[in-house]
Amino acid sequence: MAKQLDYHLMRAIFTRFQAAEPEPKGELHHTNAYTLLVAVALSAQATDIGVNKATMPLFATVDTPQKMLDLGLDGLTDAIKSIGLFRTKAKNVFRMAQILVDDYAGIVPSSRAALQSLPGVGRKTANVVLNMWFHMPAQAVDTHIFRIGNRTGICPGRDVDAVERAIEDHIPSEFQHHAHHWLILHGRYVCIARKPKCGICLIRDLCPYEDKTI
Structure with a gap:
């Protein structure tokens, strides 16, 4: 060291x-706070290029938690199947969408604690969202x-x-x-x-x- x-x-x-x-700029494709959160969550143990390949067509139609719920778990799983650990990630992203709809009116929170309470979101993911979207250091x-x-x-x-x-x-x-x-x-x-x-x-x-x- x-x-x-x-x-x-x-x-x-x-x-x-x-x-x-x-x-x-970060290299993960996103269109709003929600798609950024999803993209970062999906990027764990995966490359940004690989994540973007899956999410660019997905985010063209699915860019809110409610739209993710409307897509369904099977649809999400199929959309991200090229990403490593896609089954586990799909379950986490789908549960995340449900919590955001139920508890946050579909809005991504700007609190690190709230972000880290979401499935599949650790401190690193929360910090990326806070930095890139909410402009926090x-x-x-x-x-x-x-x-x-x-x-x-x-x-x-x-x-x-x-x-x-x-x-x-x-x-x-x-x-x-x-x-x-x-x-x-x-x-x-x-x-x-x-x-x-x-x-x-x-x-x-x-x-x-x-x-x-x-």
């Missing part, structure tokens, strides 16, 4: 991320962020909760909103797991990682 970077290095790193991509830590946080010292921690706290505690406040997107995209396309692409990394000279590639 790398040592936590100091404030000045953190500011320099995120200034570069911001300059390169002022408004980073919530930090969704995935495998990419966990890896580069510890590799670079941007947000080191022994588990995802510790990494989340490191982001909140050490990244300057003006970068908090987009922090997790910059880190996810950097980890997905540049600071990859087996052989990071250090040669094209925009923070190469600021990163203390010792085993840089050429």
Whole structure:
């Protein structure tokens, strides 16, 4: 685990991320808060590309909890059968739709506790929705962020909760909103797991990682 970077290095790193991509976007297809919630729930142990392939035709007609109930569990299961763990995910999404209709008038709540009470929604999923839709500085830590946080010292921690706290505690406040997107995209396309692409990394000279590639 790398040592936590100091404030000045953190500011320099995120200034570069911001300059390169002022408004980073998530890669999951969605049309509103509900479809975002469903897409993120379906993305567990699956790729965004694979989820989008299934959800783009689904969300063209099913974009509210009531429409999901009208589709039925069998219809939903068939629509997402290309996604890993699709049977379990279909049951969770269908139960989620019922709860949203019964308890929230079909509206996605903006509370982390309320979101996490829904079937198939953990803290990471809740944080993505809070960040992307409700514009809260919530930090969704995935495998990419966990890896580069510890590799670079941007947000080191022994588990995802510790990494989340490191982001909140050490990244300057003006970068908090987009922090997790910059880190996810950097980890997905540049600071990859087996052989990071250090040669094209925009923070190469600021990163203390010792085993840089050429």
